[in-house]
Amino acid sequence: MARPGKRRVRGALRRLVGLRTRLVVAFVLIALISAVTATALAYRESRTAVLERKQDAVRAAFKNRVEQAAADFDVPADELSLTRFATGIADGLGDDAVVVARYRSLTVSSDASADRSRxxxxxxxxxxxRNRMSFQRVDRHGRPYLVVGTPVTFDGAAPSGLDVFAITSLRAESEATAGVLDAVRDGIVPVVLLAAVLALLSAGTVLRPVRELGRATRRHAAGDLTSRVRVRGRDELADLARDFNKTAxxxxxxxxxxxxxxARAKRFVADxxxxxxxxxxxxxxxxxxxxxxxxxLPPDTAHAARTVSAETARLSRLVDDLxxxxxxxxGAARLNLTPTDLAEAVSATLxxxxxxxxxxTEPRPGIRVMVDRRRLxxxxxxxxxxxxxxxAAPVTLTLATxxxxxxxxxxxxDRGPGLPPETLAHVFDRFYKADSARTRSEGSGLGTAIALENARLHGGTIEAANRAGGGAVFTLRVPWRRPREEAS
Known part of the structure; x- marks a missing residue:
């Protein structure tokens, strides 16, 4: 009875401190941040709504006042009548409103001291x-203003050349929305700080084992197969760490x-x-x-003797290659570097x-290099x-730098059929022979492998590819080690 109870307690603890719980907490934090973002968006929308109500109210009142004042106004106008016209419109728009009227080159204001640059x-x-009412919000000296302008027409006729502008302050609306912003900001800052602390703690808890697992994996990739991960807790990450250690x-x-x-196979071959x-x-x-x-000897005996001689020579070459x-x-192979004229060495080989x-051959005479002549x-x-x-002929050998x-x-x-794609990937493998694609070789299948090992011993390599015009091409690349007298 005790053992099932312990299992249930252990399972409850595992669910409580498991990765799932931490992920739920992380999602809760994301939801909290989303709520804060939604609040900020709501604030923006409310601010926009407040300003739009103000704009609509000012525009409606301004339009009515202009229509009423225009009914008793005649053009052409002088400065006095134009000033009365502007003052009459401003009286119905509020104490802070300023009206500017502009008729041809004459411009007057309901408040002579008003800043017309707004x-x-x-x-x-x-x-x-556009010949219609337009508006714009401007800031002057840190204060917001709403400026509305409209052309004046009489009885639906063409524009009279009289334009009227009303300037009203948005200070009250700005202060009201600033108060909302302050309240939201004061509430967001502690929540964001708390969410950041919780997110950091949660990320550290979740990612620490993952980082350790990543480091252990990289050490394994580098060849250190003794690397292991420390197992902490009983959650899913702990299970992953245990599985990793078992796999390792x-x-x-x-x-x-x-x-x-x-090693045994190599020792066997060597022995x-x-x-x-x-x-x-x-x-x-x-x-x-x-x-x-x-x-x-008799013909049959002579044939057998020649066969034995040829196969013995072939066996001797195979043993030498092995x-x-x-x-x-x-690792016993060593280089015996000597000053060598590359063109002469290649000519001697042929x-x-x-x-x-x-x-x-397309030689480059005068290229002297330090190489192991036997291995070259x-x-x-x-x-x-x-x-x-x-x-297939012609076979071309080219020296270059x-x-x-x-x-x-x-x-x-060469100008043969080239190397099939499957052969290119294995052409330097030991004992590999592309029998299905080429004539059966009399060699051991170690020739290209030995050539590559000799090239690597010189610090170079050999690459195999197919020519665009047909045929295979093998390219030996080795570093140019110059003799001392030439280098000096």
């Missing part, structure tokens, strides 16, 4: 051009096992390759002797393998041999 040129132009444990164990398997060299040397010697005496890859994997007549020979031989086996002068490039291109 009637803006824009309002004068609107009354004159499983991943670390799996990666450790894979690394151990990979097997090393152990094969001694018997393989003896087999090669015997196969060479048989191959030399093949012509003296030994080379094992040195790359163990000449040694009797490929000079089969490859069109391996790279060029692999790329050229690959182009000759799988591409980049515009900055910091990199050297050796480009090997």
């Amino acid at each position: 009637i803006t040129p824009a309002l004068r132009a609107a009354v004159r051009d 444990d499983a991943l670390e164990a799996s990666v450790a096992e894979l690394r151990e398997q990979d 097997v390759s090393h152990e094969l060299r001694t018997p393989l040397a003896a087999m090669t010697m015997v196969a060479t002797v048989l191959d030399e005496d093949a012509e003296a 030994m080379e890859m094992s040195r790359f994997d163990s 000449s040694l393998r009797a490929l000079t007549d089969r490859v069109h 020979d391996v790279i060029v031989a692999n790329l050229v041999g690959n182009a000759l086996r799988h591409g 980049d515009p900055s002068g910091d990199w050297l490039t050796i480009e090997v291109a």
Whole structure:
């Protein structure tokens, strides 16, 4: 009986302090901010309504006074009659109203000391051009005013040239709306401050575990599989942290096992390759002797001897390639840099393998660079041999430098069918052969992989692509390490 009770209490506590509760609080705060925003909008609307009522009242009263005064007014007018006209209109608009009448070049005011600059040129132009009543709210010396203007017509006739403007103060309306604004602002400030404090506390509580989880994930991505997340509480984020830690444990164990398997596989390849060299040397010697005496043997026996010799040579190359890859994997491969004329080194590689007549070269004489000549020979031989086996003539080898002068490039291109998209992604993989797309290779499938590892050992890389006009192109890029005497 006790255990179910504890579970219910634990579940209630979890719901009380869970992520859902914090999200509800956050939504409540958003609703509060929305209410404050609605209040501010309501204030704006009420202020607009107050000003519009004032405007409508002034415009209606002004229109009636102008119509009444215009009934007893004759044009042309002199200054005295025009002043009486303006004063008569102002008497019906309130104590603070000022009326300005303008007839042709004559302008008078019901209050001689009134500031006529409150009637803006824009309002004068609107009354004159539109020939109808217009209004404008202006501020002068920090005080708001409503200015209404209208042209005067007699019996529906054309405009008489008489324009009348009424200036009334909006100070009372401004003070009334300012009072509303002060009341709203005084109530909003404490609420906003409290909401900000609660939002910060809630965000800190919710986001702290998420940030820790993000940092742990980034450390995992960087290779630190020992990183874990501290579990706090019993909410959903705590469950997520526990799941992350379990996943990290499983991943670390799996990666450790894979690394151990990979290390064992590499040691196995290295050991097997090393152990094969001694018997393989003896087999090669015997196969060479048989191959030399093949012509003296019966035809079937001679064919078998030549086959054994060829396959033994192929096996020897495979063992050499495996030994080379094992040195790359163990980090034992080292560069033996020597000053080298790049064009001469490439020419020597082609000449040694009797490929000079089969490859069109575009050399750049005089390029001297510090490279490992043996490894450069391996790279060029692999790329050229690959182009000759799988591409089509002509095969072109081009030496070049980049515009900055910091990199050297050796480009090997052919005019064959090119590389299929699925082959481009795996062309440098070990033991990969695109049998379905190309002629079956007699190599080990390690040539391009060894070439790439040698390029990386020099600090460079090899890129494979297809030419726009057809054919594949392999580009070796290595940094230009100049010999000391040339650099100085």
